[in-house]
Amino acid sequence: MTGYLFLAILALSLVAFYVGRSTASRFVASHGAEVHSRPLYHGAFAAVWVGVPALILVVLWLLSQDGLIDRLILASLPASVTEGVSASRLSLYLSEIKNVASGRIFSEPSPEILAAAERYQRWQAIAGWAMVVVALAVSAIALYLARIRMAPKFRARQSFERALDIAMITSAVVAILVTIGIIVSLTYEALQFFRLVPPQEFFFGLNWEPQIAIREDQVAGTGAFGAVPVFTGTLLIAAIALVVAVPIGLLSALYLVEFASERFRGIVKPILEILAGVPTVVYGFFAVLTVAPAIREAGSLVGLSISPNSALAAGGVMGIMILPFISSLSDDALRAVPQSMRDGSFAMGATRAETITRVLLPAALPGIVGGVLLAASRAIGETMIVVMAAGLTATLTANPLDGVTTVTVQIVTLLIGDTSFDNPKTLSAFALGLVLFVSTLCLNVLALRIVRRYREKYE
């Protein structure tokens, strides 16, 4: 029923739009140029008046209706049932009433419960119809009010634009609120974790064995929550990715900007950008099925024993993944260096190489650094490739041929299977997530600041 109500309100506001527009068209016909706003704005104004208050009302109604009815139902239960009963017992009653009301009967309900369930059904229906009536009434009154305000001199455009302003502010606030919500929930659970495991162990401990028992009957290790090897693993893989991506990305951008013909550039640049559109899971199985065995075999040819989940395979493929970030942001940065800089340098008798290394790269450096930092934060936060291609054991090593694990891999494994929010195993995922979030956030802020400063330079 709620869905139909939404549709009805939308249809009403569409009607209001046409009513408003045709009213204003009549103004134009009778008053000519005196009419302040275009008919379109009168229509939009009427549509907003009819639609928005009613929709807000419905949403608020739905949010409060259940709580209200629940409380009324509990209050209506005879005192003999509720006398001296704990809160959790009461909520059990409530869910039993709801189950009975919706026809899911597990055991023979007591007559009080049956009566309450009947009341519940009745009140639900009343509330639903009341909502429809009130919402449609609000729409109708709003349409009437809007029609009264409409006049040739009425500033419908300003009113409508104010409504748009509010809509935009609301959208922005929603995005911010969601971010704040994520931070709060991460922080809250992370604090729970640090109540169980001291922060110094987490931040400085060298052992990571979080697979401890969640239920009493599980057989598992005693656990260790030293996150250092996890973070070094992440850094190692991200570093390998950057070692692969930075030179290739930068050189390809340089080639495309400074040397390639327009035609070649027109073909190659979109292809490079396709790399950014490959799903990471595809990169993941490319890494685990193609690259890792290749590296392993190449290693065995020269007598190296390489772990099947080497950091090199995961990092190398991740490097390919972040390549488009670096090449395309460097490309933009190099392109933004004005031609007059190149001319100035050539006119001094500088060669192309001198111009590139001494003028272009320094001038474009902030943009390039910004691109590298964005790519780095992407590499650190990347999950799918490492889940598939990197290892699970947290080894403290700088050897790219060993298997390492990363923060994201650990979060995934910690939250798969049983979870329990009073157990450090589950909660440690939130601590890892918080640290990861803070570090990529810092990288992003830094990168954006650098990019912004550089943008101001040539205006």
Next chain:
Amino acid sequence: MNMLTDAAIENALDKTPAREAVKMRGSDVRVFYGEKQALFDVNLDIGENQVTALIGPSGCGKSTFLRCLNRMNDTIDICRVTGDITLDGEDIYNPRIDVVELRARVGMVFQKPNPFPKSIYENVAYGPRIHGLASAKNDMDAIVETSLQKAGLFNEVKDRLHEPGTGLSGGQQQRLCIARAIAVSPEVILMDEPCSALDPIATAKVEELIDELRENYTIVIVTHSMQQAARVSQRTAMFHLGNLVEVGPTDKMFTNPEDKRTQDYITGRFG
């Protein structure tokens, strides 16, 4: 190219030989941008230690000719130059000529000040550094200081040599670019409307500077301002539609031009 123009050029050259020796000479210079011809058989001498002004309406080829003199047109793919241009009698389009060396001898200042996003010091040191003109830091300091002094900028910036050159005012930036060009001790300095982005006060300073630089350098300046050509140059060449219309001593060009088009242009009847 009509007979009248040819005659006019011959006349001008005969009657008013460059006061000093000829530094650069263009003979039958033609420039093509793809299919389009931008310059038609231009014959022009640039006198040593003189200021030669190139005037003419927009699109007449004066900047194109200027850019031929240090082969800046090489950076445009579709541009083709024929004819001879010599520097001290040597053909600068000869394949044996190193364009890097040529540009060190024939410097250029652009229409819009284009300091590099580096410090004032580094802007001036850029040329000497790439050409290896100074090995010790002291030598470089000396080159930077004298160049800035010659450009009349040193006193204004001596306390902030290591601040970015882009932070200077427009006129200061243009003088910084002149200092940058001077720093490699060129023989010829080409200036492509160097004052068009400057206010009158900065323009006056740059013009004064051009007049002083004439002692040591040969200068070719493209300008849209008749007054500027009259103030700073000794010889003026008038271009129109890719042709050299007339060339002669500046005072004669502005008082008694031979070609009607020159007269029309400098009196403001067209262009």
